[in-house]
Amino acid sequence: MALVTSEGASSSSFTHQPNKFDVFLSFKGEDTCFGFIGHLYKALCQRGINTFIDDSLQRGEEISASLLKTIESSRILIIVFSENYASSTWCLDELAKIVECKNTDQLVRPIFYNIDPSEVRNQKGKYGKALSKHEKKLKDNKKLQSWRKALCEAANISGWHYKHDCTEFEFIQEIVEEISNFKLNRMPLFVAQYPIGINSHVEAIILQLEIGSDDVHMLGMYGPGGVGKTTIAKAVYNKILDHFEGSSFLEMLEKGQGHLMALSNYKRYFFVRP
Template sequence: MAPTTPFLKHDVFLSFRGTDTRYSFTSHLYNALQRKQIDAYIDNKLDGGEKIEPALLERIEDSYISVVIFSEKYADSTFCLRELSKIHQCMETKGQMVLPVFHQLDPSQVQNLTGRYGEALSRHERDCASEEVESWRHALKEIANLKGWDSSVIKDETRLIEEIVSNIHKKLHHALSPSIDAQGLVGMQSRVKHIESLLSFGSTGVLIVGIWGMGGIGKSTTAEAVYNRNSHKFEGDCFFRNVREESKKHGVDHVRQEILGEGTGKVESISLKISPTTKINASPAAFEGMYNLRLLKFYHPYQYPYYRGEEMVRIHLPQGLHILSNELRILDCQLEQIWNENQPLENLKIMNPCSSSKLILSDFDFSNLPNLEVLNLEQLIWNSTLPPSIGFLSQLVKLNLFFCISLTCLPDSIGELKSLVELNLNACYKLASLPDSIGELKSLVELNLASCNKLVSLPSSIGKLKCLVKLKLGGCSELASLPESIGELKFLVELHLFSSSKLASLPDSIGKLKCLVELQLGCCSELASLPESIGELKYLEKQILVVAQN
């Protein structure tokens, strides 16, 4: 929302203590304002020093609204206090709107100048002119007592920022929309009010009001006046002129696309049910302006865990992930290609580009997904291993590599996934070994290695998985033995070894698995006997313990 008058250059001026909030709350608020097309000014100098440059004072004067983010160390900075004093002056002399935000700070500290704020002002009295310090005290008290926001009341930062941005948007809309009388539209007031009454704002239904009449009598002007007065009441809005002329010139479909395109900034979720064998080429223009897109999902109703590849809905992003919003939380599509260019999707939580035998991710840079929690790479093609950058996913909780038939090994960096709870390597037929670093997965609860036909042994570091509850090794036809360290898995409840046809013995340490309830040994044709220590497993359900006879 750019200012409509040449006298004020900015919608919002942000006042904050850089060391407290520059790379956290303030940055998030600034980006949210930008996405709403609100022109916000932020001082990008890392250290303001002591003296305020005249240009910065002009920025404050040239703003409709100042947002003051009070944080713990705000009053420690004389630069911030001088900035605040200027904001207070503009509030008093120019009627500038000022909105305080108390970020992880008790508002009473600022309102009463107690705690750290009181201490900071006492220090400043020794080094600064008493008149200046007194002006800071006055500005702090005045602005802190204005209506604003307290982060201890709205603890969800995302919701807090949304509320602040929404409030600013409404204030700017009111301030920047001239009244009907000010526009010199004689007799328009009564017509606008009549149409507003017909629209029944607040009702749950969808209403259409037609304005009929001869050309030149002010139909479009009336419609625009109604729009300007009421568009801020809705999440999405668009005013489209000359519909008839545009539809004749470019066609109705063009008009429809233009109208839909106006609302892309409001789109938060796209979930489309598509027929099988469909291939979608997603152009950058399709996502342009979707600043708030949080979920992108394409699917067809007959997608099951096991399907023929030719039945898939395939999504092609010719210019890669960088055309998608950084606000994206869930990406659930059968992608044919992911662009390898570095493009951070910092807020992405769930990524599911799986179920596509054509997708190759061998060089993908996972470091651009720092907050990813669920990664589903089922049935994907690799150059024998995962990219080493997989280790950057410090927040990853679930990693699904089911049926990745080209996977022969895992990178050492897999041990960096400190938050990983579930690792699924089921049916990775060529996986021959696990790295020693697998033992560093301190949060791992379930490890599924079923049907890994080439897996010969497990590293002794497997015993370091102190949180492991389920270990699935069924169908590992080349697995000949288990390491003694298996007995260190104190919380193991399920151990599946069925159809491990070369397994000849179990280690004595298996008797240390005091929590073991389920031990599946069916069709282990080489297993002739069990260690005596197995009798120590008092919680074992013996009816599922089946040993094949030679």
């Protein structure tokens, strides 16, 4: 079995971590826990979307390592910006981590609930007051700046703004529908019952594809039938699926046609020939 590529091999910063949850919800409990968040969480679960919610109102000053891991291993990260979100250092630490994960291609979406996006973006009103209070208590100005940067960056992401122009139920259904469609478009392929010994081949191919670069890449894999080309191709597809806005895996059943994997937003094409 051999690989043919339109670009030379190079190093890649791509890493993959198995997803524990479909959705991670970041929110200020006192604002939303017994109303909006509770209804959103229930609606997501009813649609079969595995959602993480930390509904403990008693939180310490430091965000736990296990919670950071949960954020890293969730496919979709949703921030519910409410009136008092910025008053919680815990929420702001979650936010900073979520924005960091956005840069590793996890999907991040904000919800603006009873708050205008400009207030979050520019840290005005209650958000400005909350940050001023934190500034007086904090010795670490670097952390404060990271919070400010995260708030600005997150507020500029396309999301949902509840403007009271529909019922809260309708608003939640719109969110759930979009998340459900995203999840359905990201269903992994069945690779093999016992996919032993393919990891090294998969990682070699991912290096060739240079996920995250702006270049167009085309890669072909060929060899005699039965050596595992299609199995490897499916494993690669599953590993890099969440890094693209659109994807498809086309199996050409006629002899000699092979398979084609196409992923859009970065242009990557992967061919398997018998």
